[in-house]
Amino acid sequence: MTEFRFFHPIEVRYGDVDAQGHVNNVVYFTYMEQARAKYLQHLGLWNGRDFLDIGIILAEERCRFISAIRYGQPLRVGVRTGRLGKKSFEMIYSLQDADSGLELAVGTTIQVAYDYRAEASIPLLPAWRKVLASFEGLEDSAPVSGV
Amino acid sequence: MTEFRFFHPIEVRYGDVDAQGHVNNVVYFTYMEQARAKYLQHLGLWNGRDFLDIGIILAEERCRFISAIRYGQPLRVGVRTGRLGKKSFEMIYSLQDADSGLELAVGTTIQVAYDYRAEASIPLLPAWRKVLASFEGLEDSAPVSGV
Amino acid sequence: MTEFRFFHPIEVRYGDVDAQGHVNNVVYFTYMEQARAKYLQHLGLWNGRDFLDIGIILAEERCRFISAIRYGQPLRVGVRTGRLGKKSFEMIYSLQDADSGLELAVGTTIQVAYDYRAEASIPLLPAWRKVLASFEGLEDSAPVSGV
Amino acid sequence: MTEFRFFHPIEVRYGDVDAQGHVNNVVYFTYMEQARAKYLQHLGLWNGRDFLDIGIILAEERCRFISAIRYGQPLRVGVRTGRLGKKSFEMIYSLQDADSGLELAVGTTIQVAYDYRAEASIPLLPAWRKVLASFEGLEDSAPVSGV
Numbered sequence: 001m002t003e004f005r006f007f008h009p010i011e012v013r014y015g016d017v018d019a020q021g022h023v024n025n026v027v028y029f030t031y032m033e034q035a036r037a038k039y040l041q042h043l044g045l046w047n048g049r050d051f052l053d054i055g056i057i058l059a060e061e062r063c064r065f066i067s068a069i070r071y072g073q074p075l076r077v078g079v080r081t082g083r084l085g086k087k088s089f090e091m092i093y094s095l096q097d098a099d100s101g102l103e104l105a106v107g108t109t110i111q112v113a114y115d116y117r118a119e120a121s122i123p124l125l126p127a128w129r130k131v132l133a134s135f136e137g138l139e140d141s142a143p144v145s146g147v
Numbered sequence: 148m149t150e151f152r153f154f155h156p157i158e159v160r161y162g163d164v165d166a167q168g169h170v171n172n173v174v175y176f177t178y179m180e181q182a183r184a185k186y187l188q189h190l191g192l193w194n195g196r197d198f199l200d201i202g203i204i205l206a207e208e209r210c211r212f213i214s215a216i217r218y219g220q221p222l223r224v225g226v227r228t229g230r231l232g233k234k235s236f237e238m239i240y241s242l243q244d245a246d247s248g249l250e251l252a253v254g255t256t257i258q259v260a261y262d263y264r265a266e267a268s269i270p271l272l273p274a275w276r277k278v279l280a281s282f283e284g285l286e287d288s289a290p291v292s293g294v
Numbered sequence: 295m296t297e298f299r300f301f302h303p304i305e306v307r308y309g310d311v312d313a314q315g316h317v318n319n320v321v322y323f324t325y326m327e328q329a330r331a332k333y334l335q336h337l338g339l340w341n342g343r344d345f346l347d348i349g350i351i352l353a354e355e356r357c358r359f360i361s362a363i364r365y366g367q368p369l370r371v372g373v374r375t376g377r378l379g380k381k382s383f384e385m386i387y388s389l390q391d392a393d394s395g396l397e398l399a400v401g402t403t404i405q406v407a408y409d410y411r412a413e414a415s416i417p418l419l420p421a422w423r424k425v426l427a428s429f430e431g432l433e434d435s436a437p438v439s440g441v
Numbered sequence: 442m443t444e445f446r447f448f449h450p451i452e453v454r455y456g457d458v459d460a461q462g463h464v465n466n467v468v469y470f471t472y473m474e475q476a477r478a479k480y481l482q483h484l485g486l487w488n489g490r491d492f493l494d495i496g497i498i499l500a501e502e503r504c505r506f507i508s509a510i511r512y513g514q515p516l517r518v519g520v521r522t523g524r525l526g527k528k529s530f531e532m533i534y535s536l537q538d539a540d541s542g543l544e545l546a547v548g549t550t551i552q553v554a555y556d557y558r559a560e561a562s563i564p565l566l567p568a569w570r571k572v573l574a575s576f577e578g579l580e581d582s583a584p585v586s587g588v
Contacts, residue, residue, distance in 0.1 A: 010158075011157075011158060011181075013177065013180075013181045014180050014181050014184040014312075014313075015177045015180055015181065015312065015318060015320055017198070017312060017313040018308075018309065018311060018312065018313070019308075019311040019312070019313070019315050019365070019492035020492055020493065020495075020557060021198060021313050024309055024474075025470065025474070025499045025502060026309055026467060026468075026470040026471050026474060027467075029466065029467040029470055030160065030162045030467050033160075033161050033162055033465075033466070033467060034158075034160045034161050034162065037161040037218075041219075048218060048219040049217070049218075049219070051164070051168060051460035051461055052461065054461075057506075058466045058506055059505065059506055060503070060504070060505045060506065061466060061503065061504050061506075062501070062502065062503035062504070063501070063502050063503070064500065064501045065498075065499055065500055065501065065502075070196075071184075071195060071196075071313070072188075072195045072196070116461060161459075161460075162459065162465055162467055164459060164460040165455075165456065165458060165459065165460070166345035166455075166458040166459070166460070166462050166512070167345055167346065167348075167410060168460050171327075171456060172323065172327070172352045172355060173320060173321075173323040173324050173327060173456055174320075176319065176320040176323055177320050180318075180319070180320060198313035198314055199314065201314075204359075205319045205359055206358065206359055207356070207357070207358045207359065208319060208356065208357050208359075209354070209355065209356035209357070210354070210355050210356070211353065211354045212351075212352055212353055212354065212355075218460070263314060304452075305451075305452060305475075307471060307474075307475045308474055308475050308478040309471045309474055309475065311492070315492060324454065324456045327454075327455050327456055328452075328454045328455050328456065331455040331512075335513075342512060342513040343511075343512075343513070345458070345462060364490075365478075365489060365490075366482075366489040366490070
């Protein structure tokens with residue numbers, strides 16, 4: 001299992017459960033979203049207040065479901081940055097039972113650096129690259145190509 | 148402000164915020180629902196697993212919004228039982244800033260005792276009346292009339 | 295049953311259903327919210343685009359649940375304006391089975407006229423009073439007191 | 442663009458919009474879920490009532506976001522079955538502006554045949570294979586390997 005330097009705890013809500021009695025698949029993405037926001041705040045990349053300053057927009061998102069999540073199950077989401085591109089970067093998630101560490105789902109998102117006021121994608125800011133690479137112990141070698 | 152013997156902390160999620168930048172009004176009811184479920188579990192009235200055994204169905208729900216709730220605001224929901232009827236009871240909620248204690252919203256729900264398997268309302272079980280009255284320090288005098 | 299001059303159809307989503315197999319109570323308020331937005335658009339009071347120009351903020355909301363709503367049930371929400379105050383107005387909702395007309399829930403909201411840019415409540419604009427009163431056939435007599 | 446024999450219209454709800462003023466990324470998965478349920482009903486594979494008889498569980502889900510979706514935008518979701526495996530099958534989605542046909546997002550889900558009462562995965566029923574293959578004009582050749 002991938003190692004994570006950041007975890008965010010999640011309380012499964014009664015309203016997260018669907019007609020089959022488990023957490024609805026869609027809500028896994030809400031859990032990843034919440035952990036992603038907290039990760040950015042933890043690294044000082046977002047202040048948690050100005051939504052137009054969040055600096056990224058999702059280009060792609062995926063989740064692989066391993067075990068059902070139940071109401072009341074103690075949950076934590078591991079988040080780490082994967083590949084750093086010129087205009088985008090990858091984040092990787094692990095939804096785990098907080099007691100056992102058992103992995104319940106894994107996810108990936110691709111974020112593109114984005115200026116919400118200009119409504120345009122931008123190059124990934126050097127400051128972001130530095131903070132993400134430093135926190136994760138990644139080599140911040142400028143990629144030759146790709147987004 | 149009403150006194151509460153039970154509080155449940157809530158983490159405001161990024162996804163709880165709407166286009167105006169504050170927690171969506173609808174989500175206040177999700178917060179109350181979550182606190183209600185935890186209150187029932189705390190009192191041993193629901194095991195947190197069997198959804199058809201939750202024993203109550205909502206007849207009425209209301210919320211008065213006092214101040215906007217922001218992403219990241221530390222939140223707690225006070226819950227207490229109000230009036231105990233023959234077939235129903237009232238619950239009262241206070242959404243508060245967990246740091247300042249400032250009241251952000253107040254709510255009320257009316258629950259009717261309900262058998263989900265039989266799909267029928269039932270009298271409020273003596274065991275429930277006893278537990279609720281005891282926890283809240285209410286007089287469990289059998290009401291003369293009303294639901 | 296109250297008469298309505300405006301109805302908005304709602305498609306119950308699979309994800310609206312909760313662990314008891316019926317539409318979650320919280321989602322009723324989403325249905326009312328959606329019908330309210332469409333009502334304002336229908337009357338030309340909101341353009342459906344600029345969220346900071348929606349001009350109202352909720353002060354209070356309530357719902358009385360009559361019958362469970364099922365996935366796949368054809369639904370419509372009747373909306374009308376009730377009392378027009380100096381700074382606020384009341385809206386009344388009826389959630390109905392669109393085929394049978396059977397009333398499944400009734401709701402009420404109190405809206406306060408609000409300037410989202412100034413973050414302050416304002417008097418209810420004469421233009422709003424006129425449009426609402428005219429559409430509903432209400433007497434637009436300026437109330438003497440109250441919000 | 443992939444061709445679709447099934448489309449389901451979606452009404453974007455006011456509550457689907459997030460703090461950036463566009464439909465929240467998570468809600469795209471709700472739209473796909475709703476279209477998937479309707480597709481199964483359209484093909485007679487689910488009756489729309491018995492949630493434990495829906496016969497599939499999600500193993501994987503992904504979405505690629507192309508353009509932001511706005512409140513009020515007319516939306517339709519194209520759904521088709523891709524690869525049919527022995528125990529699972531793939532579904533492909535296209536979220537489109539219903540007026541222009543412009544593709545706003547594409548998605549994929551992998552479903553595993555599942556018995557919710559036994560809480561166990563099962564082989565994909567021949568009846569399902571036949572219906573899916575027939576509707577989509579796929580060759581229903583039994584796959585040699587893989588899930």
